[in-house]
Every structure is written in C-alpha cells, then in structure tokens.
Amino acid sequence: MTATATREETGHEAPSARQQAVLDAVLALLVEEGDQLTMDAVARRASCSKETLYKWFGDRDGLLTATVRWQASRVHAGRDAGGPLDAESLRERLLDFAVSWLDVIAGRTSVVLNRIAIAHAGSRKGNLGAIVLANGRLAIGARVKPVLEAGRAAGLLAFDDGETAFRTFFGLVGRDIQIRLLLGDALELDATEIRRDAARAVDQFLALYGQAHP
Amino acid sequence: MTATATREETGHEAPSARQQAVLDAVLALLVEEGDQLTMDAVARRASCSKETLYKWFGDRDGLLTATVRWQASRVHAGRDAGGPLDAESLRERLLDFAVSWLDVIAGRTSVVLNRIAIAHAGSRKGNLGAIVLANGRLAIGARVKPVLEAGRAAGLLAFDDGETAFRTFFGLVGRDIQIRLLLGDALELDATEIRRDAARAVDQFLALYGQAHP
DNA sequence: GAAGCCGCGTACCGTACGGTACGGTACTGG
DNA sequence: CCAGTACCGTACCGTACGGTACGCGGCTTC
Numbered sequence: 001m002t003a004t005a006t007r008e009e010t011g012h013e014a015p016s017a018r019q020q021a022v023l024d025a026v027l028a029l030l031v032e033e034g035d036q037l038t039m040d041a042v043a044r045r046a047s048c049s050k051e052t053l054y055k056w057f058g059d060r061d062g063l064l065t066a067t068v069r070w071q072a073s074r075v076h077a078g079r080d081a082g083g084p085l086d087a088e089s090l091r092e093r094l095l096d097f098a099v100s101w102l103d104v105i106a107g108r109t110s111v112v113l114n115r116i117a118i119a120h121a122g123s124r125k126g127n128l129g130a131i132v133l134a135n136g137r138l139a140i141g142a143r144v145k146p147v148l149e150a151g152r153a154a155g156l157l158a159f160d161d162g163e164t165a166f167r168t169f170f171g172l173v174g175r176d177i178q179i180r181l182l183l184g185d186a187l188e189l190d191a192t193e194i195r196r197d198a199a200r201a202v203d204q205f206l207a208l209y210g211q212a213h214p
Numbered sequence: 215m216t217a218t219a220t221r222e223e224t225g226h227e228a229p230s231a232r233q234q235a236v237l238d239a240v241l242a243l244l245v246e247e248g249d250q251l252t253m254d255a256v257a258r259r260a261s262c263s264k265e266t267l268y269k270w271f272g273d274r275d276g277l278l279t280a281t282v283r284w285q286a287s288r289v290h291a292g293r294d295a296g297g298p299l300d301a302e303s304l305r306e307r308l309l310d311f312a313v314s315w316l317d318v319i320a321g322r323t324s325v326v327l328n329r330i331a332i333a334h335a336g337s338r339k340g341n342l343g344a345i346v347l348a349n350g351r352l353a354i355g356a357r358v359k360p361v362l363e364a365g366r367a368a369g370l371l372a373f374d375d376g377e378t379a380f381r382t383f384f385g386l387v388g389r390d391i392q393i394r395l396l397l398g399d400a401l402e403l404d405a406t407e408i409r410r411d412a413a414r415a416v417d418q419f420l421a422l423y424g425q426a427h428p
Numbered sequence: 429g430a431a432g433c434c435g436c437g438t439a440c441c442g443t444a445c446g447g448t449a450c451g452g453t454a455c456t457g458g
Numbered sequence: 459c460c461a462g463t464a465c466c467g468t469a470c471c472g473t474a475c476g477g478t479a480c481g482c483g484g485c486t487t488c
Contacts, residue, residue, distance in 0.1 A: 115332050170390050183351075274447090
C-alpha cells in the first residue's frame with residue numbers, strides 16, 4: 001500500500017487513477033448501452049483485460065459496487081455553506097438543496113445507477129440498493145435536517161419532528177420525477193425548469209412550515 | 215373468439231382462467247424469489263409446459279407484460295365514488311386516494327413489478343415501464359385530477375394548473391416511500407401508519423391549495 | 429541488461445437459461 | 459371408434475456471459 005492511497009472511513013480503498021478510468025468506462029457504458037453490462041464490454045471499453053477486472057474488483061458485483069461508490073464519492077449534492085441564518089438565507093439554502101437534488105436525480109447517470117441498484121435489490125444480497133440509498137436519500141436528508149433544525153432554532157420554522165419535515169420537503173421537491181424517469185418516461189428537465197420546480201417546492205415547504213420571524 | 219371473450223380497448227385478449235392462474239403463479243414466484251424469474255420455474259410452478267407458455271405469451275417479455283397487465287387490471291386504487299362535493303367530502307375523497315395509493319405502492323407485488331419494469335426500461339424496447347407508468351402514476355393522476363377540478367369549481371380549491379396541483383399531492387403522499395422500498399429499505403408500513411401518513415398529506419395539500427368556502 | 433511484475437489481449441470453459449421438439453394423455457366432435 | 463386439438467412433461471439445442479488460464483510486451487529495480 002502506497003503512502004498516497006487513502007482509505008475511506010468505510011474501509012474501502014480509494015481507486016487508483018487507472019481504476020477510476022475503468023469505473024468511468026463502466027458509467028459511460030451504462031449510460032450509453034442501458035444496463036446489460038457485460039464484463040467483456042467493460043474490458044474492451046476500458047482497454048484492460050478481464051483478468052485485471054477480476055483482480056481489482058473481485059467479481060461483477062464488486063465492479064458494480066465500486067462504480068456506485070465512485071459516482072457517489074463525487075456527487076455531493078447541496079453541500080451547505082454554513083453561515084448566519086435569516087429568512088432569506090434559509091430560503092436560499094433550501095433552494096440550493098432542491099436544485100442540487102433535482103440536478104442529480106434528473107441526470108442520466110443517476111437514473112441508470114438507480115436502475116441497477118433497484119434491480120440488484122430484487123435479487124438476494126443486494127447491498128447495492130443500500131449504498132445508493134445511503135448516498136442518495138439518506139445523505140441529502142442528513143444534510144438538510146441540520147438546516148431545518150437551525151431554522152427552527154432561529155424561529156423561522158415550526159415542526160415537531162425533523163425527519164417528517166424533511167420527508168415532506170423531499171416529497172415536494174421530487175414529486176413524481178424520479179419514478180417517472182426510472183420507468184423510462186421521456187421527461188426532459190432543463191436548468192430553468194429545475195430552478196422553477198425547486199423554487200415552487202421551497203415556497204410550498206415554507207408555506208407549510210414557515211413562521212413569521214418573531 | 216367466444217362471445218364472452220372481451221377485449222380491452224388496447225386490443226389485448228383478456229386471459230382465460232387457466233392463463234390467469236399462470237399469471238398468478240408468476241406473481242407469486244416474483245414475490246417469493248425476487249426477480250430472477252426463469253421460464254422453467256414458471257412452468258413448474260404453474261404446472262404447465264414451457265411450450266404452452268410460449269404459445270400463449272410469445273416469449274418471456276410477453277409473459278411479463280401479460281403479468282403486469284393482469285395485475286394492473288385488478289388494482290383500481292381509489293375509485294372515486296362521485297356524489298356531491300363539499301369541504302368534508304373533498305377531504306374524504308382525497309384521503310381515500312392517498313390511502314389506496316399508499317396501500318398499492320407499499321405492497322410487495324407493486325414493489326416487485328416496479329422493479330421488473332424499471333430494469334426493463336433500462337434495456338431497449340421497454341414498454342413494460344410505460345405500462346406500469348400508465349397504470350400507476352398516470353392512472354391515479356387521471357382519477358384525482360377530476361376531483362381537484364371539481365373542488366376548484368366548488369370554490370374549495372385554488373390552483374392554476376391541475377397537473378401541477380396533482381403532482382404536489384402525489385409528492386406529499388408518496389414522499390420517499392417508493393424509492394426507499396424499491397431500493398430494498400425494510401420500511402414497514404401498517405394500516406394505521408398508512409392512514410396517518412395519508413391524513414397528514416391531505417392536510418398539507420389542503421393547507422396549500424384549500425380555500426375557505428366562500 | 430537481466431529478473432520480475434503488472435497488466436493487456438485472447439482463447440477457453442462451464443453453466444444457466446431462453447426457446448424448440450416431441451411423445452404421451454385426456455377431452456371433444458363426428 | 460377415430461380424427462383432431464389442447465396441453466403436460468421432459469429432453470434437447472444454442473448462445474450469451476461470468477469467470478479462468480496463458481502468453482507476451484513494457485515498465486521498474488538492482
């Protein structure tokens with residue numbers, strides 16, 4: 001193990017540059033070809049041998065898992081900026097989360113990876129689903145909830161349960177978009193539309209949970 | 215074609231009793247075994263020959279399609295009762311839709327079928343996704359929207375676009391439930407919880423779109 | 429520059445599974 | 459009683475794909 005090889009807290013080696021290239025090839029293939037991904041195709045596309053693939057990732061599942069992790073590692077939707085919180089900055093931060101989240105779930109990569117993970121969850125031993133869940137729904141929740149709590153502490157929001165409040169936010173933002181995309185609906189979302197959707201969701205959320213500043 | 219053999223408007227034969235039994239076997243297998251459904255397993259479970267399977271349904275996709283259609287044909291979540299509309303009955307009908315919808319998406323069968331359809335949408339020629347979409351999200355939308363319109367006509371609701379209003383309703387009801395279940399989250403929903411969730415969603419929807427009766 | 433390793437390319441193996449063929453049995457109509 | 463039909467059970471075929479083996483070229487190390 002070299003000095004530069006960092007470990008994630010979960011105990012997985014960070015992929016080397018070459019390995020990252022392989023994982024990017026998997027993502028590209030997944031996006032282009034749908035989900036009937038073969039090890040042969042990956043090897044061809046990444047210009048590496050199948051043997052190397054198996055050496056690095058163990059088996060097909062390992063490759064898929066590494067790919068999902070790799071994608072997750074560079075999607076940090078709506079990282080909160082911190083700073084003081086007033087009504088305007090609260091709205092702004094929520095809007096930021098909403099836009100980031102919609103950007104993610106509307107992306108081809110996210111759709112394909114979620115499809116893989118969902119199919120995987122249908123078979124036994126589906127930790128892929130758990131990984132996607134942890135880096136998607138759960139991660140965004142973990143980031144939004146503190147903001148909501150801060151909003152409550154500042155007297156800008158009123159709710160009993162932060163989890164419930166967040167789930168409402170989640171529902172208002174995502175609505176039917178993700179399931180439609182997963183099921184193959186052609187639904188095109190450009191940036192302006194996403195921004196408008198996000199703004200509407202935030203408005204609705206604040207209408208439900210907001211309080212006039214005391 | 216016998217006199218009793220009805221056709222759906224889409225032009226598909228209604229399955230015979232024996233065929234229905236086969237499709238039920240498929241559903242059972244799907245629920246029990248996850249989604250690695252083989253034609254052999256179906257034939258064994260349904261006590262029929264593979265040849266018959268192919269004769270009746272064409273190929274594996276045809277069998278899957280017929281199964282999805284068959285399930286869809288007996289799920290009519292939240293059929294509207296009609297009748298006069300005041301604030302109370304509007305709330306009641308929306309609650310009814312919400313409960314039915316949650317019942318459906320929380321069911322094992324729905325989860326498995328959605329998984330199949332989503333995986334299918336990832337490959338080419340995925341009409342399965344379209345079918346599930348048509349009988350799920352789109353069907354419920356088609357039933358709820360008239361109620362919303364009626365509510366608006368009665369001065370109980372205020373909105374510009376019925377589609378947008380419905381999608382908000384959809385988001386408030388479903389929130390993160392469907393994606394979590396699809397990804398394999400263990401999320402258990404009993405009847406009382408569903409009722410509570412549905413009631414909260416309807417309250418929130420009415421808070422956003424309701425109007426005091428003029 | 430020899431030794432050794434890494435990894436590419438390719439050929440190969442085993443098996444699971446979609447799809448087909450065929451014989452045997454029960455039922456129906458003439 | 460004899461076609462004809464429907465359908466069950468099972469054996470079979472072809473292929474796609476996960477996984478393995480092996481030879482060869484290029485890079486590092488001493």
